[in-house]
Amino acid sequence: MSAEVEETLKRIQTHKGVIGTIVVNAEGIPIRTTLDNSTTVQYAGLLHQLTMKARSTVRDLDPQNDLTFLRIRSKKHEIMVAPDKEYLLIVIQNPSE
Amino acid sequence: ILPKGSTHQTNMLLMSVWSCFFGQDEEDGTETGEGDEWMQGKTLIKPLDQLDLTEAELKEEFTRILTANNPHAPQNIVRYSFKERSYKPISSVDQLAVHFVLEGNLLHQDSDEARRQRAKQGLPEGRLPGLLELLFDQICCFLQEQTFETAVAEKPETPAGKKEQKITNQFNFSERASQTLNNPLRERGCQTEPPPRANFSATANQWEIYDVYLEVLQKQEKNKEKAKAVPKKDDDKGKKKMMLVETQSDDITKVAKVAKIIERMVNQNTFDDIAQDFKYFEDASDEYREQEGTLLPLWKFQYDKAKRLSVTALCWNESYKDLFAVGLGSYDFTKQGRGMLVFYSLKNSTFPEYIYPTTSGILCLDIHKHLPYLVAVGFYDGCVAVYNLKEETLQPIYKSTAKSGKHTDPVWQVKWQKDDMDNNHNFFSVSSDGRVVSWTLVKNELVFTDIIKLSLEGAVSEGPEGVQLPIMACGTSFDFHKQIDYLFLVGTEEGKIHKCSKAYSSQFLETYNAHNMAVDAVKWNHFHTKVFISCSSDWTVKIWDHTIKTPMFTFDLNASVGDVAWSPYSSTVFAAVTTDGKVHTFDLSINKYEAICQQPVVAKKKTKLTHIEFNPVYPIIIVGDDRGYVTSLKLSPNLRKKPKEKKGQELPKGPEVEIAKMEKLLILSRTKKIKTDYKS
Numbered sequence: 001m002s003a004e005v006e007e008t009l010k011r012i013q014t015h016k017g018v019i020g021t022i023v024v025n026a027e028g029i030p031i032r033t034t035l036d037n038s039t040t041v042q043y044a045g046l047l048h049q050l051t052m053k054a055r056s057t058v059r060d061l062d063p064q065n066d067l068t069f070l071r072i073r074s075k076k077h078e079i080m081v082a083p084d085k086e087y088l089l090i091v092i093q094n095p096s097e
Numbered sequence: 098i099l100p101k102g103s104t105h106q107t108n109m110l111l112m113s114v115w116s117c118f119f120g121q122d123e124e125d126g127t128e129t130g131e132g133d134e135w136m137q138g139k140t141l142i143k144p145l146d147q148l149d150l151t152e153a154e155l156k157e158e159f160t161r162i163l164t165a166n167n168p169h170a171p172q173n174i175v176r177y178s179f180k181e182r183s184y185k186p187i188s189s190v191d192q193l194a195v196h197f198v199l200e201g202n203l204l205h206q207d208s209d210e211a212r213r214q215r216a217k218q219g220l221p222e223g224r225l226p227g228l229l230e231l232l233f234d235q236i237c238c239f240l241q242e243q244t245f246e247t248a249v250a251e252k253p254e255t256p257a258g259k260k261e262q263k264i265t266n267q268f269n270f271s272e273r274a275s276q277t278l279n280n281p282l283r284e285r286g287c288q289t290e291p292p293p294r295a296n297f298s299a300t301a302n303q304w305e306i307y308d309v310y311l312e313v314l315q316k317q318e319k320n321k322e323k324a325k326a327v328p329k330k331d332d333d334k335g336k337k338k339m340m341l342v343e344t345q346s347d348d349i350t351k352v353a354k355v356a357k358i359i360e361r362m363v364n365q366n367t368f369d370d371i372a373q374d375f376k377y378f379e380d381a382s383d384e385y386r387e388q389e390g391t392l393l394p395l396w397k398f399q400y401d402k403a404k405r406l407s408v409t410a411l412c413w414n415e416s417y418k419d420l421f422a423v424g425l426g427s428y429d430f431t432k433q434g435r436g437m438l439v440f441y442s443l444k445n446s447t448f449p450e451y452i453y454p455t456t457s458g459i460l461c462l463d464i465h466k467h468l469p470y471l472v473a474v475g476f477y478d479g480c481v482a483v484y485n486l487k488e489e490t491l492q493p494i495y496k497s498t499a500k501s502g503k504h505t506d507p508v509w510q511v512k513w514q515k516d517d518m519d520n521n522h523n524f525f526s527v528s529s530d531g532r533v534v535s536w537t538l539v540k541n542e543l544v545f546t547d548i549i550k551l552s553l554e555g556a557v558s559e560g561p562e563g564v565q566l567p568i569m570a571c572g573t574s575f576d577f578h579k580q581i582d583y584l585f586l587v588g589t590e591e592g593k594i595h596k597c598s599k600a601y602s603s604q605f606l607e608t609y610n611a612h613n614m615a616v617d618a619v620k621w622n623h624f625h626t627k628v629f630i631s632c633s634s635d636w637t638v639k640i641w642d643h644t645i646k647t648p649m650f651t652f653d654l655n656a657s658v659g660d661v662a663w664s665p666y667s668s669t670v671f672a673a674v675t676t677d678g679k680v681h682t683f684d685l686s687i688n689k690y691e692a693i694c695q696q697p698v699v700a701k702k703k704t705k706l707t708h709i710e711f712n713p714v715y716p717i718i719i720v721g722d723d724r725g726y727v728t729s730l731k732l733s734p735n736l737r738k739k740p741k742e743k744k745g746q747e748l749p750k751g752p753e754v755e756i757a758k759m760e761k762l763l764i765l766s767r768t769k770k771i772k773t774d775y776k777s
Contacts, residue, residue, distance in 0.1 A: 008360055080366075087355060089352060091359050
């Protein structure tokens with residue numbers, strides 16, 4: 001199981017246009033990253049809060065619903081966040097590359 | 098030397114002494130003369146009451162002693178002594194005589210009075226006030242008193258502002274204080290280890306409350322189940338152990354689902370234009386092309402480890418419209434090796450969803466219509482297997498073995514059937530060994546039943562001991578009728594198509610001399626119950642009415658036809674793939690003789706297309722080639738034409754329309770046939 005997951009993460013990291021991947025645990029601490037430390041910590045902290053807020057919003061509107069993923073497209077690149085019960089996976093991709 | 102009291106007498110004595118003395122020396126006339134002169138100055142006058150003393154008396158020496166005794170001090174002081182009850186004289190008498198007393202006005206600077214004065218004048222310690230300063234201070238005080246008296250009515254605050262000086266007693270003031278012994282203070286404390294603290298914060302949202310309720314509900318249900326399953330203690334223990342193991346497992350496995358989602362998103366971004374095309378693009382130029390259509394290439398699916406294998410089977414999943422299965426193996430007799438069963442999703446074209454490597458090449462597969470996780474697979478080595486996608490293992494849940502009646506030749510087609518009367522799943526397979534076998538999934542094993550043996554008509558071979566054995570035909574494809582359950586068609590390597598029934602195991606209902614070479618595919622029409630299509634390596638595609646022995650339509654495609662498929666949305670549209678890399682799409686309602694689209698879809702000309710399948714929902718087709726690639730293509734609008742409605746009439750919908758369409762064509766062609774037959 002873990003080998004498959006590792007492989008999937010590796011594929012994502014080596015995919016075209018992907019700048020970095022971060023895996024964050026429930027407390028907002030990054031447990032795996034391909035970026036440098038300061039950037040990682042920044043991304044993890046900010047996006048964790050945003051995801052909590054987004055999820056809270058979705059569930060408030062309908063408690064049977066849940067957040068699947070979050071895409072933030074900016075001028076330079078796109079940040080994709082997929083939350084889980086315990087973890088958060090953040091991928092930064094430059095789609096136009 | 099002369100005592101006080103005796104002045105006059107002594108003077109006389111003195112005088113007499115002097116005169117005696119000088120009187121004797123008359124000789125010293127000069128000296129005495131002076132003395133005389135002095136003496137003549139003062140001639141002694143004898144007072145009348147002077148004593149007359151004799152000379153002897155005059156020469157008498159009287160000693161006078163000077164003492165420190167006070168002559169006026171009393172010498173006979175007596176005091177009363179109570180002890181002896183009498184007056185006693187005091188031995189020692191105070192001899193002090195005070196002549197003069199003057200009190201001075203100098204103070205020692207460290208004395209109390211001095212300090213007091215200094216304080217009064219407000220001078221710092223150590224500095225003695227000078228005379229002028231003292232005067233000045235006096236004047237100031239006086240003035241202050243004056244001002245104080247006059248100003249008291251006007252400014253009552255000013256006195257408060259002035260230094261409140263302690264009014265001290267001028268005469269005899271002394272400050273007195275005493276201090277007791279201060280005990281030294283000692284601090285004693287004790288600290289325990291603080292309890293571990295953690296920050297806790299939470300929000301109480303509607304959904305959190307909902308979650309908690311759900312949890313409680315689940316727990317209740319679990320408890321109920323536990324209460325029921327109390328006798329099964331061993332299982333519970335086993336489960337408990339399992340639970341423990343799970344919690345200790347690697348954290349990263351929990352990211353699996355999320356990682357999958359992210360991978361799809363990343364792919365979506367990369368292939369954004371393809372996704373947009375897939376969903377929205379409609380070729381507008383089809384309006385100008387009357388009868389032609391085009392195929393727009395979309396995603397291309399490939400798997401690294403499957404590069405040397407060719408696609409031998411394709412199947413869409415009925416429940417998950419974006420999931421399809423690819424069977425990989427080899428058609429080449431000499432290059433037989435391993436195979437693979439791979440599942441792709443349109444959402445992720447870079448990597449398969451499921452991968453099952455197999456020991457033998459796969460030749461056919463079928464996904465159960467209602468249970469999307471059951472896949473039946475036929476191998477080159479004659480085995481059949483059933484995979485369960487829900488299982489974690491890479492092994493099939495059922496596999497036929499030599500004992501359990503596996504085919505002795507490659508299995509060319511498998512197809513799921515409806516559940517039998519015991520509600521067991523079952524599927525059929527056809528193979529080159531001439532048998533059509535039904536396999537039933539009974540508990541843990543596959544039970545086979547020979548449905549029919551394809552025997553060559555008339556051909557009989559000499560077996561050992563003179564027994565005549567019928568030679569088996571090699572079945573290469575089959576298809577079951579959509580509505581009539583027991584009816585099915587089998588195509589053989591000899592080019593014949595047999596219409597069979599499940600009930601009759603030895604006889605065919607009908608035989609069609611379809612092709613000159615092996616029948617690669619035979620498919621019933623989705624709408625019209627009588628029509629089926631067949632294709633062969635003899636370059637032809639033929640459409641039949643099963644009641645008529647000769648084909649309705651024949652199409653020559655200039656190359657060996659690998660596969661043909663009806664479209665799920667129209668009864669008159671079908672597509673075929675050939676070994677020259679082209680996809681031929683036909684719409685019989687538009688053009689009965691030619692393809693409306695003939696398009697090469699693979700880059701290299703040497704690549705042969707092996708299979709084609711229409712997606713049941715989306716207007717796309719997938720095409721497999723012999724290099725292991727699967728290409729998806731979008732059908733342009735011309736290829737998806739629905740019958741035009743006449744003005745004023747409602748557009749009829751549903752399969753009836755399709756059937757009617759086909760029927761029309763068939764009637765036309767039948768009449769043509771009759772005419773030609775009649776002519777000939």
